[in-house]
Amino acid sequence: MRALVLALSLGAMPAIAQSVIPVRAIRAEQVVRPSDLSLAQETWPGAISDIADAIGREARVTLYPGRPILAGDLADRAVVDRNQIVLLHYAAGGLAIVTEARALSRGRPGERIRAMNVESRMTIWGTVRPDGTLEVMP
Structure with a gap:
């Protein structure tokens, strides 16, 4: 009181x-x-x-x-839209591959989304980077 x-x-x-x-x-x-x-x-x-x-x-x-x-x-805002063409980055050891893929869903930085490799038509999972590219892990 x-x-x-x-x-x-x-x-x-x-x-x-x-x-x-x-x-x-x-x-x-x-x-x-x-x-x-x-x-x-x-x-x-x-x-x-x-x-x-x-x-x-x-x-x-x-x-x-x-x-x-x-x-x-x-x-946070999505940096990748569905059906957008994005770059895939793959690096393991001394090997680095960069290729194009079509995003199969929207994605924000840090999210894992599926994408289809434009050349091989294989579907892979990648982590969205802040610049809108996808990082593929081995």
């Missing part, structure tokens, strides 16, 4: 948490812009509380106006 009286007498204001909400519907795979967002006075568990954490990221699911944006609803 003394702590409460002391806090009130010092003019301390309680912290007000806010949650980020979209002002319009944002479809999955769309990049979030500053004009798409607003702050709600309510706090929801797991919701993003800073607009800067959402700007420039990609929606994983459709985001509806007035509903809080949860941390899992957003992801």
Whole structure:
């Protein structure tokens, strides 16, 4: 009780948490812009509380106006699109091979996706690099 009286007498204001909400519907795979967002006075568990954490990221699911944006609803932007021609990099020992492939799904840096070698038509798995190429491991 003394702590409460002391806090009130010092003019301390309680912290007000806010949650980020979209002002319009944002479809999955769309990049979030500053004009798409607003702050709600309510706090929801797991919701993003800073607009800067959402700007420039990609929606994983459709985001509806007035509903809080949860941390899992957003992801880094994909650098590889489905059916995009990408370079495959393979290196083992002293051998290094670079060839073209067609991406069979979208991918963000660090994700493993399937791709089809353009020449041999073989399907392989590769890890997406930040520059949009795929690294194939032995």
